[in-house]
Amino acid sequence: MSKKILITLLVIIALVMVLGIFWWQQSIEKKTKSETKVYHVGLLQMAPTVAENMEGFKLGMEELGYKEGVNIEYTYRDADGDLTKLDEYAKELVDLKPDLIFVNTSPATAAIKKATEGTDIPVVFSMVADPFRAGFIKTIESSGNNLTGTGCAYIAIAPKRLEILKEIDSDAKKVLIFYRPQDLSGGPATESILEKAPEIGIKVISIPIEKKEDIRDYLAKLKPGEIDAIMDPADSMVTAGLTEWGISKANELKVPLMMLSKGECEKGALVCFGVDYIDLGRQSSLMANQILMGIKPTNIPTETPRKFLFVINLKTASAIGLEIPEGVLHKADIIIK
Amino acid sequence: MEEIRNSGEKGLPRRTLLYSIIALVILGLVAVNIGINLIWLESFVRDLRDRSINYLLSEAKRSSENIEKFIQAEINDIKRLSQDVTISENTEFFISRFLKENPAIKEISIINLNGREEKRYSRKEYFTEKDLRDFAFLEEFEKAKEGQIFISKVDFTPEGEPYIKITAPIRKLEIEKPQAVLRATFYLKGAWEKALEMKIRETGRVSVIDDKGMLIADPDPSRVLEKINLLILPSAKSPISGEIFRGTKYLNEKGIEVFGVGVPIKILKWGVIVEQTTEELEAPIKEIQKLTIIFLVVGTIIIGVLIWLDLILRKADKEVLKRHLIIEGQSKKLEEAKTSLEIRIQARTRELQELAQKLEEQIRERTKELQNKVGELEKFNRLAVGRELKMIELKEEITKLKEQLQDQKHDSK
Helix, strand or coil: CCHHHHHHHHHHHHHHHHHHHHHHHHHHHHHHHHHCCCEEEEEEECCHHHHHHHHHHHHHHHHCCCCECCCEEEEEEECCCCHHHHHHHHHHHHHCCCCEEEEECHHHHHHHHHHCCCCCCCEEEEEECCCCCCCCCCCCCCCCCCEEEEECCHHHHHHHHHHHHHHHCCCCCEEEEEECCCCCCHHHHHHHHHHHHHHHCCEEEEEECCCHHHHHHHHHHCCCCCCCEEECCCCHHHHHHHHHHHHHHHHHHCCCEEECCHHHHHCCCCEEEEECHHHHHHHHHHHHHHHHCCCCHHHCCCECCCCEEEEEEHHHHHHCCCCCCHHHHHHCCEEEC | CHHHHHHHHHCCCCCHHHHHHHHHHHHHHHHHHHHHHHHHHHHHHHHHHHHHHHHHHHHHHHHHHHHHHHHHHHHHHHHHHHHHCCCHHHHHHHHHHHHHHCCCEEEEEEECCCCEEEEEEECCCCCCHHHCCECCCCHHHHHHHCCCCEECCCEECCCCCEEEEEEEEECCCCCCCCCEEEEEEEECHHHHHHHHCCCCCCCCEEEEECCCCEEEECCCHHHHHCCCECCCCHHHHHHHCCCCEEEEEEECCCCCEEEEEEEEEHHHCEEEEEEEEHHHHCHHHHHHHHHHHHHHHHHHHHHHHHHHHHHHHHHHHHHHHHHHHHHHHHHHHHHHHHHHHHHHHHHHHHHHHHHHHHHHHHHHHHHHHHHHHHHHHHHHHHHHHHHHHHHHHHHHHHHHHHHHHHHHHHHHC
8 A cells, every 4th residue: 555545544534533532522511511500590589678688698609609690590579568479479480490499588488388389399488587387397407398498586586686675775664566466477576575575674565566557557646755665576567667657756756766677777777686688698598509409408407597787876876865885886786877 | 368357356355364364463453452551541540530539638628627727716716705704894895796706606604613604695595594504513614614625525406506515714814723614605507618518529528527426517417417427437437536538439328339538627536528429530530431442442443444455455556566567478478579570570571672672673684674675676676667767768759759750651641
């Protein structure tokens, strides 16, 4: 065989092998790309007041390597406090058959629990006052269903919040609390406050309500000196009512108002002690990651918050003529000046 | 021509024995090639496996360091706090600030030297007198009272959250006698949150065991709640003895073959175990092995085919050469015949030329002779004709003269 033919054949073989390797690499890259799963996560929010929790969740997911538009896609719905919309959105999200649903607050979790019945869509809830009492989980260690998540410990921290209120204003003796007896957060939290109040040296005036406007009506009749402070026990309707009418009334009566989140303090409440919504969202994202890694929600115990946020509004303090003790100021995470 | 056709029919690839031998040689080459390359591949694979194990070990070390650093930082903070709180009027301030800055520490108690808990601080819960306990004669209190820092074994809340209790003597200087004891409840989840969330490809898993081999942290919390002792695992024994375990294959609790390495968390004599399924760990090795073998086999077959083609074409070349030689031989004979013929023709031509020449000469001679004869004949003819003509002339003259004579007779008449 002539040398030319042999060389030509060898060149052809070399080319074929190079092309083969190139094709192999390409196919591996293609395979790797196609194997990069894009997770679809549904997000259901009760109201914009807890938006920080949702932000915290997304932030946490990003820190864990889930980049929106790359390997995770979110479908976001906000019911804006409307319970009818909540059910509608819950069904809509479930119909999309996502890999996971993240939901915050008890009413939204209840809607999602109902909508996911009969499916195996995992749900991570957050900001649920008492998931056990709400019937979302069988036990703290194991939900026994497709749900797991982070509670917000509102019932557990309720007496502590009252204690803080007393530390801020040692003269406070009569504290006004609105609550809905049937609410899974506000009801038990009020009970807990009522139990510990005598030890703290406070008399609690607990007013049951049925609708938000009951707060407005009660506050309208309130006269100076009838109460020494107002406190939200952690009831979403009470939070909304006090934000709308309570802040101005407390300032008018020159009494401290104890709320739950930083946002309410920014709107003029004197003090807020509650869960760090952003961190709670982040904490929930760790559970979502475990689920996306293949662990069943029932195998992930429900958690309580890692961090709490204590905010004091010194502008309000000044407006109502209250001097906050130095020792309390040191405990605060955020001081609004 | 007949001879050429016969040699062509017998020619190329129809000899079974020859091709069998060639095929055997090629197969032999393939086998030798694969054998040689597998020896090379074996060392390459070993190197690759070592790299994978080193990767697992480095991840285990990183987890261990993260956990150790986190716990050490908290212990140092507790030590500092136990010195700060000696200034009694600021105790609450220091503890409140500490709890705010260290969310992993959920509760702090101040215990007097009689073992009575004087106050309990928490950022989340409200405690009253009724909640306070007596710690007298408990190991954690007695050790701290003696001036030591005591770290309890890992315990779990009803929610399955692991925690340890750290008790430290309250005193300004280490040489001083303790004024009281500080007890902190340290929740560990935060300590290994980052470590456990570390992604080691798809199947990699980081777990933490305590000094007794009990699983205290795992990506699947239900395993922790099951209170599993992992001392049966080869990767668990070394770390709690303070040694690094470089890894081995074994079946995990689900019966899946995994490769596990272990690294100690020296400060607490705990261990970090990192496991990855051997399927995933060795996937790149298997891929390389598979592809190398494919390339080897394909390459060797191609080379074999080339050799085969070369052999066949060599044979073909020989046949062609043979044919060339035959054709050349035939041509030579033809050439010779042609030459001989030409020579003969030339000779004949020469002979003919000579003959022609002779003939020409003879012709010339004959012509000359003939010309001479013709000349003679012409001469004779001329002579004969001349005489005839003279005769004619004479006859004519005679005639004329006769006529003239007659005329003259007439005239005379």
